[in-house]
Amino acid sequence: MTVTSPASTAAASATPATRPPLNLAVYLVTDSGSMLPEGKSVEDQVKAALEGGATLIQLREKSLDTGAFITRARALLTLCRAYNVPLLINDRIDVALAVDADGVHLGQDDMDPKLARAILGPNKYLGVTVHNMHDAERAADAGADYLGTCAIFDTQTKKHKPGFEPLGVEGVKAMLTKLAEHHKTRALPVCTIGGLHASNVGAVLKDTATKTKKLDGVAVVSAIMAQKDARAATAQLKDVVERELALAPVYATREACQVVSVAAETLRKLREGKASPLVHHITNFVVMNDNANAALAVGGSPVMAHAENEMEAMTGIASSLVLNVGTLSDTWISAMLTAGRVANARGIPVVLDPVGAGATPYRLATCRTLLSEIKFDIIKGNAGEIAALANVQGVEQRGVDSGEVAGGEKASVALAVALAKATGAVVAMSGATDYVARVTAEGKTQVVAVDNGTQWLGKITGTGCTTATLVGCFAGVLGKANAFEAAVAGILTMCVAGEKAVALAKGPMSFKVALFDEFFNVMPADLVQAAKVRDRIQANAD
Numbered sequence: 001m002t003v004t005s006p007a008s009t010a011a012a013s014a015t016p017a018t019r020p021p022l023n024l025a026v027y028l029v030t031d032s033g034s035m036l037p038e039g040k041s042v043e044d045q046v047k048a049a050l051e052g053g054a055t056l057i058q059l060r061e062k063s064l065d066t067g068a069f070i071t072r073a074r075a076l077l078t079l080c081r082a083y084n085v086p087l088l089i090n091d092r093i094d095v096a097l098a099v100d101a102d103g104v105h106l107g108q109d110d111m112d113p114k115l116a117r118a119i120l121g122p123n124k125y126l127g128v129t130v131h132n133m134h135d136a137e138r139a140a141d142a143g144a145d146y147l148g149t150c151a152i153f154d155t156q157t158k159k160h161k162p163g164f165e166p167l168g169v170e171g172v173k174a175m176l177t178k179l180a181e182h183h184k185t186r187a188l189p190v191c192t193i194g195g196l197h198a199s200n201v202g203a204v205l206k207d208t209a210t211k212t213k214k215l216d217g218v219a220v221v222s223a224i225m226a227q228k229d230a231r232a233a234t235a236q237l238k239d240v241v242e243r244e245l246a247l248a249p250v251y252a253t254r255e256a257c258q259v260v261s262v263a264a265e266t267l268r269k270l271r272e273g274k275a276s277p278l279v280h281h282i283t284n285f286v287v288m289n290d291n292a293n294a295a296l297a298v299g300g301s302p303v304m305a306h307a308e309n310e311m312e313a314m315t316g317i318a319s320s321l322v323l324n325v326g327t328l329s330d331t332w333i334s335a336m337l338t339a340g341r342v343a344n345a346r347g348i349p350v351v352l353d354p355v356g357a358g359a360t361p362y363r364l365a366t367c368r369t370l371l372s373e374i375k376f377d378i379i380k381g382n383a384g385e386i387a388a389l390a391n392v393q394g395v396e397q398r399g400v401d402s403g404e405v406a407g408g409e410k411a412s413v414a415l416a417v418a419l420a421k422a423t424g425a426v427v428a429m430s431g432a433t434d435y436v437a438r439v440t441a442e443g444k445t446q447v448v449a450v451d452n453g454t455q456w457l458g459k460i461t462g463t464g465c466t467t468a469t470l471v472g473c474f475a476g477v478l479g480k481a482n483a484f485e486a487a488v489a490g491i492l493t494m495c496v497a498g499e500k501a502v503a504l505a506k507g508p509m510s511f512k513v514a515l516f517d518e519f520f521n522v523m524p525a526d527l528v529q530a531a532k533v534r535d536r537i538q539a540n541a542d
């Protein structure tokens, strides 16, 4: 047995910035046995798979001598480099290090992943096969970059230990649910393997997806290695996988869960009477009474006051201030400016609801004056209002109602971020999906999307203004430093209460009654359970 000397020096190793990106979507695990079509080598099949769009390659050799293993690894590495696709080595850390591959994949009978990580260093990928949560936590603790479940279906390709039962779709789904629930494993990408091919991966990806976590890809052996046209087989797989991955949104990541848990914890304080923020509103005639009732129902203490002479005293004792330009007059504007200055001077969070901002020059000019004189912590508006303030054309404003943003999520996110950048405020933009955007102290944009809600919220007047009230209640508890979390909490509370109310509604008025009951009834656990909050979408806007 000959052992070839290491191919490259440590200095040439890829760093996280330069190494090929880890993408589990179409993950080819090789096999050099009898499944290879006549006349095809492992190298031929891997090359074809890369041409067809494979996103990750694992060299798996169970009986090759070390020297031959290294020779093959080196050949595959050259191929993978040409496609900027990582090459991982199954089981053998020595081979991975010898050729400077991008990492290893280990099973439960292989080296302890912690030890493997120590040997590999931080810049190599480490994947671990997991059978249960215990394995998954151990892998996460060791610094694994991804998890592969044990086999989902029976396969001829791997001989399992006696008694091994494939997980099945329900088993993988259950594992994803548990992975999403644990802070250590929540953010780790996951793939599955075993008996997968183009005609079942779509259903597998769809049927294993949970609200909080879905598979990031599929690993296959025979579906590519045994195919005469491995390139076409890979392309077909990729087509199905990409279509399915794009369809199901994922609602669980570390950051998204954190904002949801802050919302739930703050609602708990309100529910238990541990916080009862005095929310000073200068708001419009249409919603004044409803907003006061909504604030009361969630556990806040509303006050509606707009006489300029009492602003100093009233805003001065408030926990938060909500300014709503829905039914303006010059005297109200003057009162708003005074209240806003008092709030700013005392560190009280201020929410702006720029109702119908683009509808008339008077409203727009008023909003601009308010924005130049008052530092707002949160601006909550529909797309038309946000576009008017951000000076962005093309979003229709009909009175106080708004059209959709043309250009989908990317354009919506860009719009919310534009206003957040221009004003320094957290921007909460309502719509079928609500977006909350901010620029962090470090200058990074952060955006979350809330997919909750119901069309019924658009069938009664003033729900947008009431959302600002709820945001004001949360901001009154959480303070200026947590304006982002307060905005998400207010929106989520409105949306989840709306979803619960629909079941009880016969028409708009019974919906309204049910909605206000749900402001009172909605519990922290309801928010956590119902939340469809997505994050990591800021890249679209940058």
Ligand SMILES: Cc1ncc(COP(=O)(O)OP(=O)(O)O)c(N)n1
Pocket (backbone or CB within 6 Å): 027, 029, 058, 060, 090, 091, 105, 106, 107, 108, 109, 110, 129, 148, 149, 150, 158, 191, 192, 193, 219
């Ligand atoms: C992506 C991926 N998932 C699972 C496995 C199986 O790993 P393991 O349990 O270590 O079994 P062997 O591959 O060593 O037979 C894998 N290799 N890749």
Ligand SMILES: Cc1ncsc1CCOP(=O)(O)O
Pocket (backbone or CB within 6 Å): 029, 150, 151, 154, 155, 156, 157, 158, 193, 194, 195, 196, 219, 220, 221, 222, 223
């Ligand atoms: C390596 C491995 N681990 C679990 S199943 C399996 C083989 C999967 O092969 P195939 O994709 O041909 O079913």
